[in-house]
Amino acid sequence: MTTPNIAFIGAGNMAFSIIGGLVKQGVDPKKIWATNIDQSSLDKLEQEFQVNTTQDNHQAIAQADVVVLSVKPQIMKDVITDLSESLKAKNPLIISIAAGIKAETLQEWVGQPMAIVRCMPNTPALLQCGASGLYKTPEVSDAQAEAAEQLMNAVGITLWVKDEDGIDAVTAVSGSGPAYYFLFMEAMQQAGEALGLDSQTAKQLTLQTALGAAKMALESSDEPSELRRKVTSPGGTTEQAINTFQQGNLESLVKEAMKAASDRSKELSKILAQ
CATH class of the missing domain: 1.10.3730.10 (ProC C-terminal domain-like)
Structure with a gap:
């Protein structure tokens, strides 16, 4: 898990920043997949960082050990429902940077328990100067937790909270x-x-x-x-x-x-x- 294949589902500004930080740290761009409905955003990512891009979320997940969910919270349910079978088949580590959606809710939408890390980054992450709070479900292995921490360290510092309610406190302190x-x-x-x-x-x-x-x-x-x-x-x-x-x-x-x-x-x- 030191150099996992990573798929970013919804490659907006935050994902762009994380991808940029990973590449600067020496992660092989070919281990990174990014999806977006906007082809021009994908073209920019591919030109800037030489990562793999696709508009097909299922294709990206099929390659991934780690799936980063970075779509808007309002559409997360529809996205996860569509991807549930692909996620079950691949059983990756899921990192959600969507505000306000609990790990239990994500697992319900997938349809089974999954290894999930909830992450609350903040906007200075766009400058690789962020502060992110992390929470992991019991299904997350030590190696997966390390992978999540390394991924978010690409855009700043990371700190773990003991329980999921801690993410609400992180939101109040560093998120907002x-x-x-x-x-x-x-x-x-x-x-x-x-x-x-x-x-x-x-x-x-x-x-x-x-x-x-x-x-x-x-x-x-x-x-x-x-x-x-x-x-x-x-x-x-x-x-x-x-x-x-x-x-x-x-x-x-x-x-x-x-x-x-x-x-x-x-x-x-x-x-x-x-």
Whole structure:
């Protein structure tokens, strides 16, 4: 399973990114199959990475040890129902990157227990800078779990959760997380402009500060709370800003927002299972 044959069913932007990451890591393109109803998307993949492409999902699965389900959640049931016999015959590891669809639901649509890894990546994976949460069913072997981890490591870091409910938490933290930071960047840029900076200056300062802060947090042995304390001088400008955030109950608001995201993830799982 160190170099499995991989079929991507629904080769959209996320699949394109994963395929690109795998090829950069030295995976043989001929071990990769990709499907899409849009032939121009397949042509782009073939030209860019020299992988195998087809509009026939069954053909791709027939070649695969690992099947990556990357179609839209709303059409997943129809896709799986059509592919159920091919999946039963080949019995591959299934990796689903579709949000909101539980492993049990996928197994019901296939018609039998399967080795399934649910994955929640996030949009920075498109830049090979993603953070993905993984959950595996009991049918997944150690070798298959390693293959899933290696595959998603092609676009960032991977972390396993112990139970499937953990995927809802991952969705709230990293799946939806980029949008939280974009919102904060947007607010900082607007505030900078209100203080007299021109738009481009406020934007560049905001984005570079976000990049630098993230890099410091990743590379430091200190917790973010300690890093914050180190740059917050008593009676200084930073302290005044932090006090204002805390007086507005920023921490409570973040908890409330992320619980709302997790709750919605659970709701979508029930809706999509119907």
